[in-house]
Amino acid sequence: MYAAYCAGESSFEVNIEADSNDINEHPHDEKPRPYLCSVCEKRFTRKKHLKRHKQVHTGDRLHSCNQCEKRFDTQDCLRQHMNIHSSKYKCTECGKCFSSNQALTVHRQSHSVEKPFECTVCSKRFARSGDLTVHSRIHSREKPH
Numbered sequence: 001m002y003a004a005y006c007a008g009e010s011s012f013e014v015n016i017e018a019d020s021n022d023i024n025e026h027p028h029d030e031k032p033r034p035y036l037c038s039v040c041e042k043r044f045t046r047k048k049h050l051k052r053h054k055q056v057h058t059g060d061r062l063h064s065c066n067q068c069e070k071r072f073d074t075q076d077c078l079r080q081h082m083n084i085h086s087s088k089y090k091c092t093e094c095g096k097c098f099s100s101n102q103a104l105t106v107h108r109q110s111h112s113v114e115k116p117f118e119c120t121v122c123s124k125r126f127a128r129s130g131d132l133t134v135h136s137r138i139h140s141r142e143k144p145h
Contacts, residue, residue: 033043035050039057044050055073063078064071067085072078083089084097089104091097093111098104115125117132121139126132 031045033045035044035047037043037050037053037057039054042053044053052074062071063073063075065078065081065085067082070081072081080099083099087097089098089101091104091107091111093108096107098107110127113127115127117126117129118124119126119132119135119139121136124135126135
């Protein structure tokens, strides 16, 4: 079965059913991937993964937040995002809200952990080297006066 999708002025079809001759092995995990995207020829193990993938080509983000207008590919992503607005996972130290308990747990460490990584430009300190790397980009974007 094929389903047609429109993206701008062009349209395309995506194969959403497995053809017994289309079962392909993916080199790194060797799982059968019978669901083929007819646009980019990427393969998927499940029909629902192919259906979600098609949004890459259409640009559709059908699920929008009614509080901040952010848009999401799936209802699950929107539901998780809504935790930010409900303050379900709110840091008691600084008040910042997160979409999951895992994200809040990681954030809480920033209040209590040693911060050995220091920015050479502004001396701000970080618990993880990756956070310093991300932070450093703000200095490379700044324009000299």
